[in-house]
Amino acid sequence: MGKFKSKARNVKSFLISRFIFLNGIISIIILALILAFLIANSIRFFSSYPFLEFLTGQKWSPTVLGEFGFLPLLTGSLLVTFGAIVIAVPLGIGSAIYIGELAPKAVREVLKPIIEILATIPSVVIGFIGIKLLAPLIKDIFNIGIGLTALTGSIMLAFMSLPTIISISEDAINAVPTRYRHASIALGATKWETTHKTVIPTASSGMVAAVMLGLGRIVGETMTVLMITGNSPRIVFSWLQPVRTITATIAAEMGETVQGGMHYSSLFAIGLILFIITFLINFVSNRFINRIRES
């Protein structure tokens, strides 16, 4: 009896550990499923539309002309992303240095939760504020017809990427050993000289990783750009023109497509490209972060 009981217990614990294992690898399963579905649904598009025409096509007009040129979406995404990074880097790195190194402890305790709140504001709310407040402002300042431009998107996306950039940069600053600071001060350097010549160079690789993670957020952001960048899939090279990003195209057009059709499949195709781009950005930046943590 006792033997039987212990055997049953063994079987039970074996089953439990298998079940837990299955949950443990869920993240791998999900990532693989996502990739599989993006590929499966975009096959129809890639097999019937010439790939070169897709990559170099200058018109995205799936319903009217039946043309699926990727360039306008790519330039749209690049324009918005580049603008956002230019704004986000000084704000993010600057705030991280202030919060992580210079601010008194009490001030830091107030600032950090405020930055965390920024991360929780839904992107649709940021987009709404963009429509109501920022777009009219841009329209007046630059004296243009409509305020829904690449620049409007860049500004809002920059702020949305800040929680990521600030928190990871701050981690990098905190990881700089205190003895470095002591050594610098002992050599007669002022607090600012220590920050600027010792702490920042030591933390700089972490800051690069932080900016890259922020970049991943910006490239993948959907609702805000859909709402405030003007929804115009044309190739433009000015921040004061309306554009259409990859993400916004998917969100805007998926509702009107015939499921299983060419247009439907093309949206999965650009989704696949988006997935690969963000995956690479995240992969590289996390390698960076892990290497810093290990050393």
Add this chain to the structure above:
Amino acid sequence: MSKEGLEISKRKKILTEKFFYFFLLFLTLVVVAFVLGIIIYLIIKGSGAINWEFLSQKPREGMRAGGIFPAILGTFYLILGTLVFSLPIGILAAVYLNEYASKNRLTRVIRLSIVNMSGVPSVVYGLFGLGFFVMLLKFGKSILAGCLTLAFLILPVIITATEEALKAVPDSYRHASLALGATRWQTVVKVVLPRALPGIVTGSVIGIGRAAGETAPIIFTVAAFSQPNLPNSIFSQVMALPYHLYVLATQLTDTPEGVQWGTALVLLMMVLIFSIIGTAIRTRSRLRRKE
């Protein structure tokens, strides 16, 4: 160098230092002003529209008047369903990583996938949910499809938070339980998980906040443009607050300003409350541990 020269160079140094301090402080204040500005402005513009009727009634006149109750309720259903799927899976995944897994290649790949999952754009989750749950499994545009999609989206949050909480449970607890003859699973269920509960709750609440505010993943999987009738099964479509705000702001632009700002404020408050609750639980359990 003369004594005066030294004085001047020192003063110059102090001046540069002051300049940079102020510059960095200024950059930080820009960020703070942005966050507080949005919240305060939303409260000022939105609070006038919020009353009991707005929160408890169905929309009228093509959603241009009346309340937003169906959207609030829809978001509530989505949150609940998302938790039902993501909580057990997320907790067990964290239990595997912290209590069962050995340090090998597979474990490293799992950790890498979790990090990469959280970097996948939300609109890609939406595409996946459409292809898998809506089309292949034939759930249609439904609460079920939407909740499963959102559950996948917030899994990394729940796994990471739970694992942190499990790590904080001292090994001596596990050793004591195992020494008393408990199996590993019994130890996990009766000793480790109860101790880690506050951390798990924090992670779930933060995850919920994220799920409640997401729009892109629900557009193709569950959200209805207008669905004044309340849902009667898990295969119904529902209205949801974030999507409703999107519709009001971009498609029904002639809606009275008050209704738009009110909807935005309700959504923001909902998300903020979750975040505050999560942070409060975390802070309390940290303080207790210190005692």
